[in-house]
Amino acid sequence: MKIKDLHRQYAHLKYEIDSAISSVLDEQNFIQGSQVTLLEQQLADYVGTAFCDTCANGTDALMLALMACGVQRGDAVFVPDFTFVATASSAYILGATPVFVDIYSDTYNMSSESLEKAIEDTLSAGKLTPKAIITVDLFGLPCDYAKITTIAKKYHLKIIEDGAQGFGGAIGTKKACSFGDIATTSFFPVKPLGCYGDGGAVFTNDEHLHDMCVSLRVQGRSKSDKYENIICGFNSRLDTIQAAILIPKLKAFKEKELDAINSIATKYSVFLKDTVHIPVVPEGYASSWSQYTIKVNNAEIRRQLIAYLYAKDIQTAVYYPRVLHEQGAFTAIQTASECPNAINATKEVLSLPIHPYMTDEEVFCVSEAIRSFFAEGYSE
Numbered sequence: 478m479k480i481k482d483l484h485r486q487y488a489h490l491k492y493e494i495d496s497a498i499s500s501v502l503d504e505q506n507f508i509q510g511s512q513v514t515l516l517e518q519q520l521a522d523y524v525g526t527a528f529c530d531t532c533a534n535g536t537d538a539l540m541l542a543l544m545a546c547g548v549q550r551g552d553a554v555f556v557p558d559f560t561f562v563a564t565a566s567s568a569y570i571l572g573a574t575p576v577f578v579d580i581y582s583d584t585y586n587m588s589s590e591s592l593e594k595a596i597e598d599t600l601s602a603g604k605l606t607p608k609a610i611i612t613v614d615l616f617g618l619p620c621d622y623a624k625i626t627t628i629a630k631k632y633h634l635k636i637i638e639d640g641a642q643g644f645g646g647a648i649g650t651k652k653a654c655s656f657g658d659i660a661t662t663s664f665f666p667v668k669p670l671g672c673y674g675d676g677g678a679v680f681t682n683d684e685h686l687h688d689m690c691v692s693l694r695v696q697g698r699s700k701s702d703k704y705e706n707i708i709c710g711f712n713s714r715l716d717t718i719q720a721a722i723l724i725p726k727l728k729a730f731k732e733k734e735l736d737a738i739n740s741i742a743t744k745y746s747v748f749l750k751d752t753v754h755i756p757v758v759p760e761g762y763a764s765s766w767s768q769y770t771i772k773v774n775n776a777e778i779r780r781q782l783i784a785y786l787y788a789k790d791i792q793t794a795v796y797y798p799r800v801l802h803e804q805g806a807f808t809a810i811q812t813a814s815e816c817p818n819a820i821n822a823t824k825e826v827l828s829l830p831i832h833p834y835m836t837d838e839e840v841f842c843v844s845e846a847i848r849s850f851f852a853e854g855y856s857e
């Protein structure tokens with residue numbers, strides 16, 4: 478059993494997707510075709526922001542957001558220590574310094590206490606200018622935005638919400654990708670909403686940030702004149718074919734997939750709650766289950782569990798095996814900051830197969846395998 482199964486989704490949506498691709502071939506409108514504009518409107522409507530600007534991938538979306546916010550050399554950008562590398566490398570590539578912040582041990586999202594301490598420490602060191610916070614809605618669950626927004630206001634920092642995994646999540650009726658001053662997502666195939674290649678988007682209510690992103694993704698050109706460049710941008714557009722594929726996929730996501738994956742997660746949690754640490758979804762929050770991530774007591778148990786499940790043909794994955802502050806890419810800026818919860822998470826988490834087309838039998842099979850491992854299958 479694979480951790481994600483894209484074949485099954487394609488089997489359900491094959492007719493719509495094949496026709497969508499054909500229409501782009503018939504129209505030969507590969508760059509910025511009408512499907513791109515339509516998708517942007519639908520995405521903005523769904524998320525509840527005034528603007529959605531698509532781009533080539535989730536990493537570019539972060540670059541666009543950071544550049545639009547004016548992040549530059551000498552700035553500090555606060556990022557969780559436990560996330561995909563792009564969250565931090567996008568800021569680093571622009572010359573800014575990522576400052577690594579610890580996470581909560583239950584939700585794996587950025588700890589607001591650790592964030593405030595990191596900001597205070599940066600201010601007292603006096604070398605960098607705090608500029609922005611990149612919050613990551615990890616595994617599908619939005620961060621604690623009530624607390625983080627208060628801190629952002631207190632220190633005049635922009636919030637860039639990295640919703641690459643969070644698309645479809647919510648707090649109350651407010652959707653993920655609407656919490657930051659600007660938010661990003663990725664349409665990499667296995668993200669909650671995926672296309673058939675690379676893709677990404679930026680969301681905002683701020684007209685200036687929107688204008689900046691629209692300009693930056695096409696070389697920084699001016700609104701009125703295609704060959705007048707007002708700033709230096711780059712080339713980052715969503716292909717029309719990918720936009721055309723995303724339109725029926727977004728429809729299925731809204732109409733059934735998000736509910737389906739939530740019902741699978743609930744079943745897992747019922748089966749597994751007495752055996753392992755199941756994912757925590759705080760009251761009022763909703764996850765889009767980019768991953769269903771359990772936690773065991775130590776690295777050795779995890780190692781044995783992975784092998785046990787593998788022997789039963791069940792694929793699992795460790796997101797993430799390393800904290801960012803220990804990655805070679807960031808050796809030059811290693812901060813003294815300690816992130817014990819992030820380090821523990823790298824040793825203890827394990828993501829199980831989950832996707833909207835999983836059957837009840839499959840959920841039961843994975844859960845039973847985990848229960849039998851703890852009943853008889855491992856040695857201390």
Ligand SMILES: *Cc1c(COP(=O)(O)O)cnc(C)c1O
Nearest residue numbers: 534535536561563564641663665
């Ligand atoms: C996948 C991911 C990205 C990068 O998206 P790409 O489309 O692969 O460039 C950024 N941040 C997080 C948290 C991600 O999971």
